[in-house]
Amino acid sequence: MKKALLDTNILSYFLRGELQVVTKLSEYQQFHSNLTFSILTYYEIKSGLLYKDAGKLLQQFEILANGSEILPLDLEIANVASIIYTDLRQRGLLITPIDLLIAASAIQHDCVLITANIKHFQNIFNLEYDNWAAPPLS
Numbered sequence: 001m002k003k004a005l006l007d008t009n010i011l012s013y014f015l016r017g018e019l020q021v022v023t024k025l026s027e028y029q030q031f032h033s034n035l036t037f038s039i040l041t042y043y044e045i046k047s048g049l050l051y052k053d054a055g056k057l058l059q060q061f062e063i064l065a066n067g068s069e070i071l072p073l074d075l076e077i078a079n080v081a082s083i084i085y086t087d088l089r090q091r092g093l094l095i096t097p098i099d100l101l102i103a104a105s106a107i108q109h110d111c112v113l114i115t116a117n118i119k120h121f122q123n124i125f126n127l128e129y130d131n132w133a134a135p136p137l138s
Contacts, residue, residue, distance in 0.1 A: 001031040002128070005071070005106040007115035008044040011037055013133055015045070015057055015064070024114075024132035036069040038105045040098050071105050080104035084124055093123050103127050 006014075013021040025035070042065060049058040071077075081097075081104035088094055095103075099120050106113040107126055115121060116133040 001028060003032060003036060003109070003111045004028060004114045004130075005102070005109065005111035006035060006037040006041065007102060007113060007117065008037075008041045009116040010114045010132055011035075011041055011045055012048075013116070015061055018133065020135065021132050034068050035064070036071065036109075036111060038071050038102050039073060040101055040105075042070055044098070071109060073101060073105075077101060077104045077108050080108050087125065088123060091123070095120050 010021055014025055029035075045061055046058070049061060078101075081100045084104060084107075085100055088100075099117075103113060103121055103124050105111075106128075107124075111128075113121060113127060113129040114132050115129055116131055118129065118131055121127055121129050
């Protein structure tokens with residue numbers, strides 16, 4: 001199983017105990033010892049939990065984050081994001097800067113981006129993505 005970069009929504013679903021995501025992450029952890037997400041996902045989750053004054057979830061998140069691989073932003077990721085931005089803009093397609101940087105992190109680190117927002121990422125060339133929040137196809 002290829003290394004996965006968790007998008008903010010997937011990590012949020014996991015923290016809330018959404019069964020489909022919890023099950024997929026349990027399967028993933030049979031192959032990988034820790035979870036991987038961007039520093040931007042860390043920021044989005046932590047700021048949301050602080051705003052909601054969700055102390056218990058914040059504590060759980062901090063424990064999870066301490067045992068996870070958190071990818072920093074660097075020059076290479078900024079360069080990849082710039083190329084993605086240019087391509088999308090030329091095609092009349094735009095996504096948020098945070099989503100651009102998360103996608104660039106997945107590409108730069110050769111990860112599958114795990115997201116529930118497929119529409120945000122489906123137009124990015126060379127990005128492999130999957131939705132672990134969707135029910136399995138029969």
